[in-house]
Amino acid sequence: MTPPLIRPLWALCTASCLAACSTAPPPAADKSIPAYLLAATGCAIVAGGDIGSRFSDKQVTALWSKINAAVTTELHQRLVHQKYKALALLVPVERTRQAEDLVFEQAALRRCNRVLQVSHVVAEDTSGKYFRFDVALFRAQPKQDAAATDAGITVVAIGEFQRSYRYARTQESFDNFYTGTFADQVLADLTAAGALVPLR
Template structure:
């Protein structure tokens, strides 16, 4: 009986102590990171499983492989030309998480921009085709959003976009070289001035 009274008394003291402890102060709001406010910085170059989804896993893997080759070639050329980029190849099993992976990589590397290489395989009134959509986005804090302890509300602003369409024929596949295509993309990006902030 004595031990029971002791345990009960201890529980009462613990409860009183809990009631008398003041609540922890709220965490301060997160400041807007400097890299999001700077005009220059780096870009995440995202490719791989970025684009059309297929029911046939083998076809999907083939297009992801082509996209990866294009992205690798483009990245090599960007780096050789002193543009600050961080390559992100999205694996096929995470194709539905592209946005999550891109923004996580951008935050981890403190990059304010995303240069995305997306493939599309489809058919329309002009016939069967495949294309690569090359887009450059900048992450910017929402103008009316206030930083909170949970993070910062951001949106994206498009800075460049160009689609390269090809007829889906044997001849097109025979004449499509990832290195030549990457050269063309780099030339177009450079001519547009969109890459200037990455130096």
């Protein structure tokens, strides 16, 4: 097993990773920061799938990717049902090393200024074997004093919500873990924290 991905996907983004995607380059005279990056509200890319722990056994990696995808899908469906502006992105196993690029591309394409990331960690510590889901909401914000240039705009990720959900890695835990119930809990926590208000 390789070390889990703990850092957020949006640690720091430069150049055109959040510039609007198009088949032709933008006019040279347009040096303004895209309005959606300055807006207080907007949409979120709900990213999950193969974002998390990696294993030497490809089947185990695929299994946890599938579980993460199920959790992410359930959460996205609930967000949409409650009229939040959210778009799902499930990173496939074969694209895991391009996860950041995929998220950035979709954020730019959809002009979303936030990412709601679901990542999984499967490990063991002094308390025993466990699996954990880390849920974090990040807002893309132009770096202070940033100005648009030919190279693009530098943006930073501002954390707006972060919570970890840990479970003992036992058969009993697996038998009693339901993706829909878990998604309900995450949605309730996001709502209680007021983190979803900007997605209306």
